[in-house]
Every structure is written in structure tokens, then in C-alpha cells.
Amino acid sequence: MEKNKKIYVAGHRGMVGSAVCRVLENEGYTNIIGKTSKELDLRDSIAVKEFFEKEKPDVVIDAAARVGGILANNDYPYQFLMENMQIQNNLIDAALKQDIQKFIFLGSSCIYPKFAPQPLKEEYLLTDTLEPTNEWYAIAKITGVKACQAIRKQFGKDFVSLMPTNLYGTHDNFDLQTSHVLPAMIRKFHEAKLNGNTPVELWGSGTPMREFLFVDDMAKSVVFALENVLPEHLYNVGTGEDLTIKELAETIQKVVGHTGNIIWDSSKPDGTPRKLMDISKMHNLGWKHQIELQEGIEKTYAWFLENIENFKQVKL
Numbered sequence: 001m002e003k004n005k006k007i008y009v010a011g012h013r014g015m016v017g018s019a020v021c022r023v024l025e026n027e028g029y030t031n032i033i034g035k036t037s038k039e040l041d042l043r044d045s046i047a048v049k050e051f052f053e054k055e056k057p058d059v060v061i062d063a064a065a066r067v068g069g070i071l072a073n074n075d076y077p078y079q080f081l082m083e084n085m086q087i088q089n090n091l092i093d094a095a096l097k098q099d100i101q102k103f104i105f106l107g108s109s110c111i112y113p114k115f116a117p118q119p120l121k122e123e124y125l126l127t128d129t130l131e132p133t134n135e136w137y138a139i140a141k142i143t144g145v146k147a148c149q150a151i152r153k154q155f156g157k158d159f160v161s162l163m164p165t166n167l168y169g170t171h172d173n174f175d176l177q178t179s180h181v182l183p184a185m186i187r188k189f190h191e192a193k194l195n196g197n198t199p200v201e202l203w204g205s206g207t208p209m210r211e212f213l214f215v216d217d218m219a220k221s222v223v224f225a226l227e228n229v230l231p232e233h234l235y236n237v238g239t240g241e242d243l244t245i246k247e248l249a250e251t252i253q254k255v256v257g258h259t260g261n262i263i264w265d266s267s268k269p270d271g272t273p274r275k276l277m278d279i280s281k282m283h284n285l286g287w288k289h290q291i292e293l294q295e296g297i298e299k300t301y302a303w304f305l306e307n308i309e310n311f312k313q314v315k316l
């Protein structure tokens with residue numbers, strides 16, 4: 001990919017979008033564009049069409065979405081279904097009509113069935129029912145994957161979908177109602193430590209297993225997909241290793257230095273019991289993560305401390 005190609009990163013201020021911009025800049029790309037949701041509401045099909053006609057990007061990276069943890073997904077099903085479909089439909093359709101050759105769509109590991117065999121292979125898509133806490137978001141993401149696959153099949157364009165495992169890192173969302181588990185734990189343990197090591201309340205049973213990928217590694221997989229023509233339409237992206245939520249809590253507790261108790265609130269949902277990604281397809285092509293969980297948590301906690309006055313808190 002020539003370094004002066006115009007690359008539109010949708011969601012360029014988000015956790016993933018901002019990391020993608022940083023990696024692109026480090027790699028020498030000179031023509032990266034982005035708009036905030038206030039400047040361009042991607043749910044507005046006319047505004048998106050006009051933006052594409054004016055800007056004529058060469059490449060689109062879709063890192064814009066309504067994103068949240070287990071509770072936000074469960075409590076706001078309409079927003080997670082409808083906003084995500086609107087955003088991705090408008091981007092994908094405008095990209096097709098503007099004859100854009102390369103489009104990278106980001107989905108999520110929750111597209112796979114709740115009780116699929118582990119590790120999750122790409123071909124398990126649509127083989128069984130979804131996890132109820134996030135089926136709305138998952139269905140939206142599945143329609144995005146299928147739209148990109150349909151464009152490849154019908155028009156022969158390089159529209160590809162990457163399915164990230166649970167992500168975390170700098171610029172994460174630290175709102176305790178809407179965030180994912182890892183940033184929530186960092187904030188909860190930190191605040192409890194400052195309050196004299198008071199007990200920390202976590203959700204569910206602690207037994208579900210999750211796989212975590214640091215956002216810089218995710219961004220590098222996006223740039224890898226940009227710079228290579230991937231032969232298939234769908235690729236899992238992760239580390240290939242998971243741990244229980246209880247083990248995650250103990251790891252974060254040590255990094256933060258909290259010495260109080262942990263209480264498990266069983267009124268909150270566990271979600272899917274396990275969703276470990278099979279990442280052999282990406283490995284065979286040459287991409288592999290570089291940052292292990294311990295290092296990634298330390299980097300994220302350091303970033304949280306540096307940004308303690310104004311870290312992001314997404315409200316719904």
C-alpha cells in the first residue's frame with residue numbers, strides 16, 4: 001500500500017481507531033483522515049454519502065461502533081443492534097458506491113455461538129444460537145461480516161472482516177456501568193486502594209474465561225490487513241490464550257497494589273462461559289501479537305494514572 005493513499009479511519013478517537021492512527025503514522029502513512037461523531041454522525045446515511053463523495057478515500061477502516069461491556073449490551077439492546085447496523089451499513093454502502101477497493105470491518109468474538117467448540121474457528125459462524133447478553137450487538141456485527149462477504153463475492157473487492165477478541169489498553173472506557181471488565185477492574189482496584197483497601201465488588205461468578213488483546217497489537221493486525229491482500233473474508237484476531245475472570249482480577253489486583261477482599265455479585269450476568277479464538281489463520285499469514293497480558297495491564301494502569309483527571313467514560 002502506497003504511503004500517500006487516503007485512509008479514512010472511522011472512529012479515529014476511539015480506543016482502537018486512535019491506536020490504528022498511531023501505527024499508521026509510525027509506518028509513514030501521510031494521508032489519514034477522521035471525523036468525530038459530532039462532526040459526522042455515521043448513523044446519517046446522507047451525511048455519510050456526502051462525506052465519501054467529497055473526500056473520496058482510497059481505503060476505509062471501520063473502527064466506529066456503539067461499544068460496551070456485558071451490562072451495557074444487555075440493558076441497551078436496541079442501541080447496540082440498530083446503531084451498529086446503521087453505522088456499518090452507511091460506511092459499507094458508501095464505500096461500495098464510491099468504488100473503494102479496500103475496506104476493513106471490525107467485528108467481535110461474540111459473533112460466534114455461545115456454546116461453540118473451543119477454540120473458535122471462523123467456520124463456526126452461524127452454526128448455533130448466540131449468547132443472550134450480547135446477541136443484539138452480535139447480530140449487527142454478523143450482518144457487517146456478511147455485507148463485506150457479499151461485496152467480495154459479487155463485486156470482487158477487497159472487503160475484509162477482522163474479529164477481535166476482548167480488547168483493552170490506552171484510551172479505554174473506564175465508566176463502571178458501560179465498560180468492559182478489564183478497565184472496570186483497574187478503576188475499581190485503584191479507587192479501593194486509595195480508600196484504604198476497601199473490598200472490591202466484581203460481577204458474576206468469576207468463572208467465565210476470557211482472552212485479552214492489547215489495543216496496539218490489534219492496531220497492528222489492522223495495518224497488516226491493510227498491507228496484505230488476505231485470501232479469505234473473515235479472520236479471528238487474538239492471543240490464543242485465556243484465563244478466568246477470577247485470575248484476571250488477581251493479576252490486576254497485584255499490579256494496582258490493592259490488598260483488600262474481592263466480593264462477587266452473583267446478581268450480575270456471567271455471559272458466555274468461554275470464547276477463546278482460534279487464531280491459526282492470522283498466524284499462518286504472518287501476524288502475531290507481541291504484548292502479553294501482564295505487560296499490557298501494566299501499560300494500561302500507567303496510562304490510567306497519567307489520565308486520571310480526564311479518562312473516557314461512555315454514558316448511555
Ligand SMILES: NC(=O)C1=CN([C@@H]2O[C@H](COP(=O)(O)OP(=O)(O)OC[C@H]3O[C@@H](n4cnc5c(N)ncnc54)[C@H](OP(=O)(O)O)[C@@H]3O)[C@@H](O)[C@H]2O)C=CC1
Nearest residue numbers: 011013014015016036037041042064065067106108166167
Ligand atoms: N473494546 C473491545 O473490547 C472490542 C472492540 N471491538 C470492536 O472494535 C471497534 C472499535 O472499538 P473501540 O475502539 O473499543 O470503541 P470506542 O468506544 O473506544 O470507539 C468507538 C468510536 O466510534 C465512534 N462512533 C460511535 N458512534 C458513532 C456515530 N454515530 N458516528 C460517528 N462515530 C461514532 C466514536 O466516535 P467519537 O469518539 O467521535 O464519539 C468512538 O470514537 C468496534 O467495531 C468494536 O465493536 C471488538 C471486540 C472487542
Ligand SMILES: C[C@H]1O[C@H](OP(=O)(O)OP(=O)(O)OC[C@H]2O[C@@H](n3cnc4c(=O)[nH]c(N)nc43)[C@H](O)[C@@H]2O)[C@@H](O)[C@@H](O)C1=O
Nearest residue numbers: 069070073108110134179180181184202203204269270271
Ligand atoms: C468484547 C465483548 O464484551 C462483551 O462481552 P463480555 O466479554 O462478557 O464483557 P465484559 O468485559 O463486560 O465482561 C466479561 C466478564 O467479566 C465479568 N465482570 C466482573 N466484574 C466486572 C465489572 O466490574 N465490569 C464488567 N464489565 N464485567 C465484569 C462479567 O460478568 C463477565 O463475566 C460483549 O457484551 C461484547 O461487547 C463483546 O464483544
